Amino acid sequence: MTLLLLGLALGALAAAAAALPVHLRVPVSCLLVAGACVLAFLGAVAELRSGHVSTAHTAALLPMNGIELRLDPLAALFIATTAFVGFAAAIYSIGYAHGPLRSRTAVVSFALFVTSLLCVPAASSVATLLFAWEMMAVTSLLLLLAEHRRRAQALDAARWYGAMTQAGAAAILLGLLLLAAHSGGQDFTAIRAHAPSISIPIRSIAFVLVLLGFASKAGAVPLHVWLPRAHPEAPSPVSALMSGAMVSLGIYGIIRVGGDLLDGGVLWWWLVVLALGVVSALYGALHATASSDLKRLLAYSTIDSMGLVLIGVGAAGALRTTGHPHAATLSMVAALFFVVAHASFKGCLFLAAGAAERATGTRDLDRLGGLARPMAATTVLFCVAALAVIALPPFSGFAGEWLLLQGLLHGFSDTSTATVIALLVGVVALALAAGLTAVAFVKALGIGFLGRPRTQGAAEAREVAPTMRLAMGILALPCLLLGLVPGLVIPMVARAANAGFALPSASPVVPGAGLDLSGFNGAIEPALLAIAIVAGLGAIWMTLRVVANRATRRAEAWGSGREVQTARMQYTATAFGEPLQRVFTDVLRPDNDLEVTHAAESRFYTQAVTYSNRVDDAVERSLYRPVISALAWWGTVARRAQNGSVHRYLAFSFVALVIVLVVLA
Amino acid sequence: MTLYLEVLEIAAGAVLVCAVVTLWRRDVRAIVTILAVQGVCLGIVAGDLAIHQRDLALGATALLVLAAKGLVVPLLLRRVLRKDPRSRETTPLVNIPASLVAAAALIVLSYVVSSKIIALDPSPATRLVPLGVATVLVGYFLLVTRQRTVSQIVGLLVVDNGIALVTFLVTSGVPLIVELGASLDVLLVVVVLQVLATSLGSRFGSFELDELTELHD
Amino acid sequence: MLTLLVLVFPLAAGLVALVVPWRPWVGWVAAGADAVVLALGIALAVTTSRGHVQHSLGGAVRADALSAFMVLVIGAITTLAAIQSVRYLRIEREAGRCTDRHASLYAVLVQVFVTCMLGAVLAANLGVLWVAVEATTIATTFLVGHRRTDGALEASWKYVVLCSVGIALAFLGTVLVYFAAIHPGGGPSVAHGVGTLNWTSLMAIAKHLDPNVMRLAMALLVLGYGTKVGLAPMHSWLPDAHSQAPAPVSALMSGVLLTVAFYALLRFKAIADAALGPAFPRTLLVVVGLASLLAAASLLIAQRDYKRMLAYSSIEHMGLLALGAAAGSTLAIAAVLLHILGHGLTKAVLFLTSGEIHQAEHTSEIATVGSLLARRPALGGIFGVGILAIVGFPPFSLFISEFTMFRAEADAGLWWVVVVALGCLCVIFAAMAGHSRRLLLGDPDDGTVAVATPRSVVAPLVTALVACAVIGVVAWPLQSLLHAAARVVAP
């Protein structure tokens, strides 16, 4: 705990570093933030290894409520992942920050943003959790607005983000206050003690409210609308932190309140969580294939990954409440392992996308391409992270997805049909989402980085600053390591899962580098698999050297006899995603309109044909727009009531007086 | 004993009647004189109570009320009226018959409301409290429905007279310092309103309040 | 003795301003007097938070922990406003919109206004409290109309008429309390003159007061003083008055005058709780509180004027205070008091900055100002941070006081009230975020160069915001004072 406190203090110091002159301000503050993350990481890992719970309490801060911190394995796991992504983001922003990002507000906000991210999992009272949560919200809002003068849509994104975060925080506050009211104290230990005595309906209302708040932060579908708007507009290190760390705090919240505080609660809670996961996974993956803006694609893929994690958490909760603790542990460990893996590869992807945007000035895939040669390092790192997302064998995504699949499959031995159906739907969603994610990331990698540069900006791309490449490297490392030797991390993840869901403490995986499930028959040895692949490659290479002709030459690619091939003839991202968009038209509901402008003299000669195809968020269109227009209508109606006439104002008071007198008579 | 009671009842009744008449008459100049009459009646009630209870402080208050509400306030209002040639009230928001029906309803309501006050201390003075409460409500109604600035000031003063009447009847006057402060405040409010009314008149050229809607959302 | 000094200093400053023809240093004298009031407030707070009550003028003026806290609040915000008034008057006189006579009238009236507020807070007798509150209305009428525009005149007329009739109802309520005090427990009428309006003696016999009369009295008091607090449905004067008044005056009114009236409500609620039990006052305050929140939320959505936006935000925060008081526990009242100080500071800063913006841009339309942060970074920055504070983001004190109020309300079983309140807060956040986004952000395409604001203007505002952040995070300075003050009203 002391290391964590030191880390938080160092983070606050980093915020103070904003007072330095401009050129010194960013490097010093980022290094301090990186230091804070290292301290927090060491504290968390020490906690994960030892497994004992440490607390800290002070009444001097937060008047009338005091601050309560408690570091248990579950909190330690999330702090460790956040610290790791934070460290990389801090290093990255040394090279990345320029222009408005070096202003005092941006530097202070970045430092406080990382500090509050580290503080949220450790909070162990409603006041501390809400304080850190709202600090995270306001600092990320300011960072989102940092570059508003260059990109006008950042303003719109900030408003969506602010409104939805505020609504989410209000839901969490309501849920936790309801629990605190019934357990006579606002700290989590009191709530945990009194939870069994609270009646089921009240616990359900509290859980649903808290679920709404945390699920909107985790990007679950009906509440995800801010995510594809906010992440692309935020500066890249911030969107890496958002996607890597902040989004998983939503998952942390659901596990902490649903599993730890309310002690598992009722079966239908977890079926709702699983359903949210299924819908988010499919919807996110589908929209990822349809979006042609690189960062928007990554944002939707975050929704998809969080959907998969929610499936794991939902399955774990359901299995635990129907009395299958061993299978529940497996699903929970799978979900938490996927969160850790997702933090690293999604962070790396966002940083790489930021590097590409910095070098070419655009993040629209239809205007990128040909970055492999000038930006070799960024392309390789983006490729490693992309292969991890697609869940190919030697990478971390594969180990995560395998564990999730095993968790779901071994839950089928359950008796209650509702759980079995839910798990089946989970497996189907997992399979469908995996396929769609592959399409999305082949598109992102192939069209974004490979092929020929489609615009002048892409052609003049230069490799980015070394610190940025170092940061991407740091995040790409776990994509491989977690994939090769997941067994080393699993015991720590298991300890976190047990702290979260009070499950039997035995780790579901036999100790060792690979993943040999104890109690279920299913195992993979990723390290040996990697060796086999390398051996295969070596063998093929050797045979070819012996047998084949080694001469190679470069020639113009085959254009079916055409003389000159231009870059514009390549497939664009929209074209790449168009077949799938056609297959899933009723879900995506793209609005494509065709305008033909005829020549003046006769209708039979057309002057110009314009075709536009836009895929915007169907959920937003059908769910959020009506609410907003209703509010706006109510605003204009209310404004007419205040029309300025003295008599109307006096009448308001007079009517109030008469009503009160009548009521009292 | 009965003389004290009769004078009390007649004066309190007169206060309510004046309030209703201000609602009934449309001519602003007439309303101001009625207000003066109401002030005098209030003074009589205070004086009567003072004599009955031989309370010097209440006697001083009675004289103060007679001076302020009987003389000073009507004087100020007439100064405002001199600047406003058209003395007839433009049609009020609620026509006269409807206003009178509303006044009746308000009087019934005040009787019902005051029943609780009387229940606590059924002395002869307290039994007249509904008259005071009715004056307050009628004055408020006048304030709400009248267009002219002077009529609104009169409405406000009727409300004040109603409250003063209730105060005298219920607790035969609040402690002197509070009574002095209250009447000083009322006087100052009237002065302020009179200054505002004259500047409104000069600025907008008319004393109609319904044009005053520039400030709205 | 301390309490007497608190009243004497601002009165003296007012007299000086009256006698001496207008000089710039007269403004600084007023600011100095208010600074002394702040110092005395701190001294009072330290002594009363240890429990012993200050008396002077033969018991007429009394300061317990609650009134000491209010003196502190009044002192802090009037000093801030007085410092800004000096600059405000200088610019108005340079622009020819205000003659020397008007300037000295302004200075006198502000000091009289401050004295009346201090008198209201320190009055032992509830009648004197009413007289002082009524006097503040009279003093502020000409301040609202100080700019002599059509709008100012209209606003002052509406302000006087609405507030006077509201306050008159409050006087009727006070009289009924006095009547109930004369006949405690329905026993034979105590000899005339013994019944008292002194708050302490009323609290002593509160349990014997007749419930029916007290219920009627409490209703009239909530309606009456509610008008001065700006609670719906009697709130309509507030947006006009606060948007037309000069910035320092609207800062004073929004920051402090509303909460002084609320202080009066708290005093009467203590008596009513003892006489009627918490149920009736709670329902009254909940109804009025929710009405204010709903009114503020609906009227903020399509707002076009940033001063009126701030005024409606005041109505919203007064609604929150009413809900906090409805919860009634010691924790709730402590949170209400912290919210009063936090809101006072932040709203004063916001109004003063909007005054500067108004003097620079000559319009209070949000649409015509636009991209202020680019053109006037200092003003835009402070206004932006102020909006973040007023909307309830940490680290400012409004966050923790709102949180604690909601917690107390949930503990008191008013959880559904918190649901409605938080719904309104979300709508208000979205509306204010949208309006301040249009006001502050955006790129001035005509490439205007950024105008710097003098440090003398920025310094006091920044210190006020920093103070608001400090009391929001660090519990030390106010902890004991808040609990002592809360125990006065809610034992």
Place this chain on the structure above:
Amino acid sequence: MTATVSTVHVWSGIAISVVQVIALVLGAPLALGLMAKVRARVEGRVGAPIRQPLLDLRKLLTKERVHAEHASAALPIVPFVVAASVVVAVAISPLISTSPALSESADLLVVVSLLLAGSVALAIGGLDTGTAFGGMGASRAMTIGALAEPALLVAVVALAIQAGSTNLPAIVAGTLAHPAWAASPERLLALGALSIVVLAETGRLPVDNPSTHLELTMIHEAMVLEYAGPDLALVTVGQAMRLGLLVALIANLFFPWGVATSFSPAAIAIGLVALGLKVTVIVVVIALVEVRTAKLRLFRVPELLAGGFVLAVLAVVTGLVTR
């Protein structure tokens, strides 16, 4: 003693894997040749000899490599990745015996992912060439892959639920031990789903015509246009082995008789022969199906795959219901 026994197992496992790889490297092209011969015979032509694909490969090995001028460093690596992924998949899956090398991690997700790795590599290679054909092939292949993979995964999950483990050798051993499973309804549904998926994954006729270079219709061919010489050889062998592996898996998962369960050379020889026979039968059936069907329009293929997916889901549901 046990240590030496396990080392013996490991070495014999590796030996089995090597045998499996060599069998498929040679056998798969022969299978393609056989299919071409069967088609020719049915159409009344003599057709090329069965070993023609092997001859083409040998010819390709002698030719020089040609890389597209704008391609980045990714293009030369792709053929190796394609071939290696299939070789590893073949090495560890239960074709001849139920215990090749690394048999305990021969998980269904591993095999599916290795095949997915191959198609992803091909698509990236296609996009890297910077030509319209590469992009078109990649887009269509990935779309069909995205729709086929769920069906493949869910179908094999149906088998896993029945056998209680997702390990392929375990499923094969389980089916050997309980012959009744082979005829169970979910097995048949899974077989239907898998056969549709195999046609889509390997680009056989109803989904993609392997023998044509007509721009509008080719899916798989478009991605491999840019490879020449040894690269093209690797890719064709990879593609052939992918077909061989899928057909062999169908054979072993549904008709496991003949798969060696012990390490004796005789059992392995029987396994090899059994594998050869079964693959030949299935290949002939595929060839006959191809002759009779015409190529589906590109946007009718998703309906076919959706049918396959529903069959797979039905297989899982029946598996759960009748458990």
